Amino acid sequence: MDRGRRLDKFLGMLNNKMYMDLSQIIREHALPFLPAKSLFRFLCVCRDWKLQISTPFFAHNQSICCGSTFGFFSQVPGELPSFISDDPIACGVPDPSLRFLPEPIDILSSSNGLLCCQSKTGNKAYYICNPVTQQWKKLPEPNADHGLHPSVVLIFEPSLLNFEVDYKLVCAFPSADFDDATEFEIYSSKEGSWKVSGEICFTSYSVETKSGVHVNGVVYWKSRGLLAYDLTKDRSQMLRSYHSENGVLGMMNGKLCSAHAIGHSIMVQVLANTHSNTMQMGTRARMWEERDRVVLDKKVIGGLVSELNVVAAAGNKLLVQQPGNLYVYDLLTKETKALGMTSTGRDTRYIPYVNSLVYL
Template identity: 25%
Template sequence: MKGLNKTGTEVPEILVLEILSKLPVKFLTRFRCVCKSWSSSFQTPLFINKHHLNNLSNNNLNLLLQRCHGHSGEIHYFSQLSTEKGQNFMVKQNIHLPICENYSAEPEVVGPCNGILCFDAELKIGLWNPSTRQFKILPECSIERPPSADSTSLDAIGFGYDSLTDDYKVVRFVRNSFEYEFDGMSFYSHTITQIDLYSLKSNSWKELPDPGVGAGCSFTFTNYINGFYYWPGTDASGHTILSFDMVNERFSTLSLPEFDGSLAQNHLELVDFKGSLGAIVYPREGTLKSIHVWVMSGSWTKQHSFESVPGVERPLGFWKNGKVFLESSDHELVLFDPSTRELQNIGVDAYPNKMLIIVYVETLVPLNGMSELEELIMRRLPSWRPVK
């Protein structure tokens, strides 16, 4: 469908679509009703990619905060934070996902990858596009487990994009544990790890060879970077970094940066730092913390050091202009400006060590799932919190 300008002259369709690709998803959702041509154009890979690249180039960032409340932090939900100038990251709405119900542990959230998030709650996995408000529960894995295994649990999970086949993939490490009894008591004798890989395009699972490297959980930051997913890992020689190539579906390892102290004294978080693999190192103890950022560019180099930041529990994520979101020692969300060393209190709190900040750009990527309403996902005003 061509458009008309003020003089009544027709505007070429390619220019109309170029203009539309710069609009927020909520407007494009409404404009699908204008005509069939627009509706079908919005679903093409070319338009979806153009829209996403426009958001990236204009740095149109959105914020979700995973948080929880309750006596032991068992009530999990998300808060959509405003990114508009002058609104000080106020809570716009609270979002409750049923996949997080009846789950005493913290649900694992990985991503975003091109604006999509992946959830795991006791081996039940879902994908969520908060822009289009689509949610997809993945089918149960058909991979056969060892028949004599006494329990099955998740060790680690990753989520990323295969640019060669235009596919989104989930990889997870499943631990099968075997017990034996001695003198009336049960002990784990050994474990067997299986690697499951899910393809959104085929909507199916398959098994991958075990790389022989244990993968650890790291959910504070985005660990998907340019076609690879990264985990902190361990092998026969000690601590390492395990990576997975989403295109070739192969594992490899990297060394850790050579920071002062040990992992017993410091946290090490992997992070997407401006399109490169980064590592954030900070002390486990104390509330006066120095935060160091290392970046891999052929080799590890120390990129930034934020010395002696007061009243800090841990870093949560990067924001615009080099600013950093932190969890304070009072378990509130604060924004730190390294250039001025100013700490800005956002006025949002949560149960200790349960906050997760998610910075994403909008995307039209379809999940072939259900709408939020169909999945009973609730969005409510800031005064509302989910209760049991």
């Protein structure tokens, strides 16, 4: 009898130890990979989890580990932004319209959990914010005139070696001093100021506003070809290579991608040469290679695929629009999900977004 009680006590201790070890493993090795909305729900699991999730160090670690695209902000010109996700239970923000900001804004760019927005009124001030924590910062006024519709790209790359939240803003704008030329101005959060680059790209092709993408230290904008600006080398170049004018640029697996509809299918191409910005002007070398040719699941879309339009591409997800409907396609799982009705306006903008706890 005494031996049986000792055995039960031993097994109970063993079970408790296994539970504690599993809880610790989950807390340290699984939680940082979850989106912010899920983590907020887990604050009530236990005191240890709440303390863990609430620390700045955890938020920093989560901003590094949780790098997948978990949703998209959308905005119709003149209206408040909204948020959509293929998994609304796991991913979301408390105020998708961003009314916590001091004035009405347009969303311009997104990078690893941070948004760059611009005021609709006054001097058109830039704001950087995290829609999850509702923290925000107003940036100083630029030195140059960026125009009514600035081609701005936000760059935030969290690093284990840098606990500070360092980000940059790059704007390509028409030169006021030279005809048929584009200049660049960069804001650095580390310096807290704007600086106009000495680099000038002489081209008669204008940059398509709100088309910019940052990949491996190079910012690309759609134009008649691709305008590339290398931040490290402070060098720009117009790459006259094929890409669809109706497609979108994005980043997939560390490479620049272009996605556009062809009939009932979607062509996804990736940049074949990651150092293509060093190629000679007017080169005929092949820059793009096909990655996927996608056909949406007809059972999900409820009939024949027609009038497809790819409106966003990031991570391994494509956001595809039909008249009045949105779908997300996962290139890894090959699954198509319906996201419901949406605006039919072609000017509606969709910005990929990562659900991050990053502190400003």
